[in-house]
Amino acid sequence: MRISELSRRSGVSVATIKYYLREGLVPKGEATGATQARYGEAHLHRLRLIRALVEVGDAPLAKVHAITAALDSADGGDLHRLLGITMYALAPEPHRPAEGDPAWTAAQEEADALIAELGWRVTRSSPARGRLAAALAATDRIGRPVSTRILRSYARAAEIAAEDDLTVIDPDAPRDQTLEHVVIVTARLEQALAALHRLAQEDASARSFGRPRPGAGA
Amino acid sequence: MRISELSRRSGVSVATIKYYLREGLVPKGEATGATQARYGEAHLHRLRLIRALVEVGDAPLAKVHAITAALDSADGGDLHRLLGITMYALAPEPHRPAEGDPAWTAAQEEADALIAELGWRVTRSSPARGRLAAALAATDRIGRPVSTRILRSYARAAEIAAEDDLTVIDPDAPRDQTLEHVVIVTARLEQALAALHRLAQEDASARSFGRPRPGAGA
Numbered sequence: 001m002r003i004s005e006l007s008r009r010s011g012v013s014v015a016t017i018k019y020y021l022r023e024g025l026v027p028k029g030e031a032t033g034a035t036q037a038r039y040g041e042a043h044l045h046r047l048r049l050i051r052a053l054v055e056v057g058d059a060p061l062a063k064v065h066a067i068t069a070a071l072d073s074a075d076g077g078d079l080h081r082l083l084g085i086t087m088y089a090l091a092p093e094p095h096r097p098a099e100g101d102p103a104w105t106a107a108q109e110e111a112d113a114l115i116a117e118l119g120w121r122v123t124r125s126s127p128a129r130g131r132l133a134a135a136l137a138a139t140d141r142i143g144r145p146v147s148t149r150i151l152r153s154y155a156r157a158a159e160i161a162a163e164d165d166l167t168v169i170d171p172d173a174p175r176d177q178t179l180e181h182v183v184i185v186t187a188r189l190e191q192a193l194a195a196l197h198r199l200a201q202e203d204a205s206a207r208s209f210g211r212p213r214p215g216a217g218a
Numbered sequence: 219m220r221i222s223e224l225s226r227r228s229g230v231s232v233a234t235i236k237y238y239l240r241e242g243l244v245p246k247g248e249a250t251g252a253t254q255a256r257y258g259e260a261h262l263h264r265l266r267l268i269r270a271l272v273e274v275g276d277a278p279l280a281k282v283h284a285i286t287a288a289l290d291s292a293d294g295g296d297l298h299r300l301l302g303i304t305m306y307a308l309a310p311e312p313h314r315p316a317e318g319d320p321a322w323t324a325a326q327e328e329a330d331a332l333i334a335e336l337g338w339r340v341t342r343s344s345p346a347r348g349r350l351a352a353a354l355a356a357t358d359r360i361g362r363p364v365s366t367r368i369l370r371s372y373a374r375a376a377e378i379a380a381e382d383d384l385t386v387i388d389p390d391a392p393r394d395q396t397l398e399h400v401v402i403v404t405a406r407l408e409q410a411l412a413a414l415h416r417l418a419q420e421d422a423s424a425r426s427f428g429r430p431r432p433g434a435g436a
Contacts (some may be wrong), residue, residue: 153273168362
């Protein structure tokens with residue numbers, strides 16, 4: 001297809017596609033003239049992946065480049081490595097704790113202990129490990145620690161969800177499409193989880209502090 | 219205390235405190251001279267709440283104002299109302315679906331059905347209801363719907379967490395402090411949940427696609 005059709009089908013403007021081409025985020029098309037080229041499904045998948053990373057994953061272009069470079073490398077078929085690079089790129093920047101902050105050290109140990117107890121295979125440098133610790137430290141500091149019971153209950157739900165997430169991954173599908181779907185499913189699931197938590201809070205508050213329902217007993 | 223001590227104890231600069239005073243976000247202190255005033259614990263709690271809303275909750279000042287106005291009104295003791303205003307202020311803007319988008323209509327019905335099945339007391343206009351529907355619609359559109367089993371499993375964990383969240387709420391404590399703690403606990407719990415989800419994904423991916431551990435069977 002020509003660049004105009006690629007633009008229409010991907011939802012990315014021609015100018016932006018040309019920018020991505022110059023930056024090496026999208027492989028060059030097949031030249032059909034001095035100034036024209038033809039593009040294929042692979043280019044479409046690449047643009048859809050970039051859109052998902054930027055619009056859904058809020059990833060800066062430097063991180064997008066790390067992912068596309070991995071896809072275009074000789075090792076571009078290694079799923080676990082690609083998923084790792086993608087998910088680490090989607091991670092919000094970990095919180096930088098103050099030097100020697102005792103709440104931080106205790107929270108790191110708590111996070112590490114929970115991960116070990118769950119038997120999860122997670123690298124030491126995983127950004128999510130640091131973000132879990134940062135969240136625990138923040139609540140510890142105001143004297144409102146998250147209970148281990150709550151964490152375990154959510155961890156079990158997270159395991160079920162993560163197993164389900166894996167079904168998005170078809171080892172025979174184009175890698176760009178697989179990563180695009182993982183990005184969208186992950187971001188939207190996290191949005192759904194946060195929404196469920198807020199809805200449950202609204203319900204709990206209504207039952208504890210709200211006005212009785214018409215017709216309900218006193 | 220004088221404004222300098224209030225600044226030190228709250229972590230908010232004197233200039234910003236004066237700005238908040240002018241905007242009516244913080245009640246005036248007790249005038250002790252033409253240009254001086256004394257402040258008390260209530261002012262400290264108010265500043266800590268504002269910091270939590272802005273720094274942890276990412277709330278714009280217009281929404282902070284809605285909360286402080288409610289606290290300072292005659293109805294300032296109504297916990298359910300205060301929690302509602304606060305939590306709705308913390309909600310990210312709901313996604314604006316395209317007119318007549320069939321995925322959106324179906325997702326709204328799915329979200330409503332789940333909330334009804336769980337028996338949760340939630341208003342029709344709750345922003346979290348719209349965000350749950352938006353998340354479901356996004357995954358439906360790429361042919362990767364979130365399974366109801368996953369949603370129910372997370373909803374149960376959310377109910378347990380929400381009951382626990384309520385323990386943060388001491389009806390006899392100053393309302394400003396109660397809201398400050400609810401903001402921090404909610405934001406940090408959601409951060410912990412997202413981190414747990416990513417950690418579980420990393421583990422599931424390692425077990426499915428990663429290299430076998432040294433010493434493990436083929």
